[in-house]
Amino acid sequence: MPFCLSLNCSRFTARNQTHLCPIAHVRSRSFTVKSRATIAGKSDMAASTVRVAAAQMTSVNDLAANFATCSRLAKEAAAAGAKLLCLPESFSFIGAKDGDSVKVAEPLDGPIMQQYCSLARESGIWLSLGGFQEKGCDDEHLRNTHVIVDDSGSIRDTYRKIFLFDVDVPGGRVYKESSFTEAGKDIVTVDSPVGCLGLSVCYDLRFPELYQQLRFQHEAQVLLVPAAFTKITGQAHWEILLRARAIETQCYVIAAAQAGKHNDKRESHGETLIIDPWGTVVGRLPDRLSTGITVADIDLALIDSVRAKMPIAQQRKPIDFWKSSSV
Numbered sequence: 646m647p648f649c650l651s652l653n654c655s656r657f658t659a660r661n662q663t664h665l666c667p668i669a670h671v672r673s674r675s676f677t678v679k680s681r682a683t684i685a686g687k688s689d690m691a692a693s694t695v696r697v698a699a700a701q702m703t704s705v706n707d708l709a710a711n712f713a714t715c716s717r718l719a720k721e722a723a724a725a726g727a728k729l730l731c732l733p734e735s736f737s738f739i740g741a742k743d744g745d746s747v748k749v750a751e752p753l754d755g756p757i758m759q760q761y762c763s764l765a766r767e768s769g770i771w772l773s774l775g776g777f778q779e780k781g782c783d784d785e786h787l788r789n790t791h792v793i794v795d796d797s798g799s800i801r802d803t804y805r806k807i808f809l810f811d812v813d814v815p816g817g818r819v820y821k822e823s824s825f826t827e828a829g830k831d832i833v834t835v836d837s838p839v840g841c842l843g844l845s846v847c848y849d850l851r852f853p854e855l856y857q858q859l860r861f862q863h864e865a866q867v868l869l870v871p872a873a874f875t876k877i878t879g880q881a882h883w884e885i886l887l888r889a890r891a892i893e894t895q896c897y898v899i900a901a902a903q904a905g906k907h908n909d910k911r912e913s914h915g916e917t918l919i920i921d922p923w924g925t926v927v928g929r930l931p932d933r934l935s936t937g938i939t940v941a942d943i944d945l946a947l948i949d950s951v952r953a954k955m956p957i958a959q960q961r962k963p964i965d966f967w968k969s970s971s972v
């Protein structure tokens with residue numbers, strides 16, 4: 646019964662996580678894979694698993710300092726055996742005042758992205774670079790772009806954030822991302838060694854229809870949600886929304902988060918998470934730990950068995966059903 650076995654293993658892993666340092670995560674992961682193979686009495690049980698890492702960091706208004714942090718984390722993830730490292734939204738820069746991020750925005754073939762492509766090649770790891778400040782069509786606008794770079798340093802695809810954060814946060818400040826950002830309009834999936842990746846960024850998380858499209862129209866297996874959630878909204882909604890997306894799409898969800906204080910005015914809710922398609926948290930970095938990685942093994946067989954046993958893809962209603970049933 647590989648289905649039950651995998652679920653048990655996931656629960657076991659979640660309970661036994663330690664948050665003291667990233668290396669502790671690595672140890673508990675290796676143990677899980679080994680114990681599953683032992684319990685099953687089969688040495689090839691781990692064949693469908695691929696290791697991934699998700700980072701947490703506190704980006705500041707210093708491109709070089711953020712790159713140094715990302716380099717260290719990429720090397721740590723590669724040493725832990727991860728094939729993909731997911732970095733949070735605004736990994737390369739978070740400005741101290743309005744307008745800073747538009748000033749540093751560059752095209753995808755500019756020096757900043759080239760540096761991250763070299764990092765992927767030198768570390769031999771795929772990178773999910775969520776929330777890159779890509780230069781827009783004029784000097785006043787950027788695109789909030791999620792870039793997937795493969796382990797040879799080539800850009801495989803890019804997704805531009807569709808839903809922009811124009812929100813009056815209760816008890817917080819007013820955000821108007823659309824004042825300096827061009828919204829994307831295309832849904833993007835990318836084939837990778839860890840399965841079919843479904844791309845999104847931060848505030849997109851609140852729009853389940855995007856993830857329904859990624860899973861049911863574009864066959865995503867692993868949803869990526871790099872973010873810089875606000876302290877207030879993150880505490881209230883972050884983990885619940887992520888687990889809901891994993892459960893309702895039967896996908897893994899990898900959510901790399903900014904954490905801590907970036908400057909006097911801005912603080913993010915950390916809690917980087919990796920969630921399996923049953924909704925179990927299999928990797929976590931607590932909010933108080935500002936920089937590090939967590940790793941988990943993506944089990945493609947678990948995705949298949951969750952989907953086979955609870956066949957929601959076949960049980961969904963076509964859009965016409967809702968039209969004809971409405972009053």
Ligand SMILES: O=C(O)CNC(=O)[C@H](CS)NC(=O)CCC(=O)C(=O)O
Nearest residue numbers: 735810820822847848873874875878
């Ligand atoms: O501007 C930057 O530097 C990077 N971009 C962001 O931080 C974006 C837009 S301001 N933040 C969010 O989408 C937060 C969403 C959120 O917190 C929620 O949905 O509750």
